[in-house]
Amino acid sequence: MRTPLTTLLLALWISTGALPASADPLADSENVQDTAVLQAELAELEAERARLENALQQARSQARDNPLSEENLLLQDRLQQQQAIIDAMRARDQQQQQQWFLIGGGTVAGSLLLGFMLGRSGGGRRKSSEWLN
Secondary structure, eight states, X not given: OOOHHHHHHHHHHHHTTSSXXXXXXXXXXXXHHHHHHHHHHHHHHHHHHHHXXXXXXXXXXXXXXXHHHHHHHHHHHHHHHHHHHHHHHHXXXXXXXXXXXXXXXXXXXXXXXXXXXXXXXXXXXXXXOTTTO
């Protein structure tokens, strides 16, 4: 059983258009068309959202890659500078090695010449014939 108050509220609610009073075929076709339009708009909005999401992802990737590429360029410049320093040090080391080789060779040659000259001059010693016996 319904109370009179509930019945009155239900009647007011129906009269204000909150509930459809009757099934209208024209209203149903409009609802179907509205639903189709809304679904098409939803599909467009989802496609736009996906496109914007991809653009955001690309922008984030570029923002992340940009500092890395700058750092890469700085490191490449630094590497070239270090390689130039290493090449200069190797050239200097090789030059020093050649210089010491020449000094050593000159010392050996001078020692041989001095020894030969002292041996020929006799050096104040008598020649003994002990070796011949």
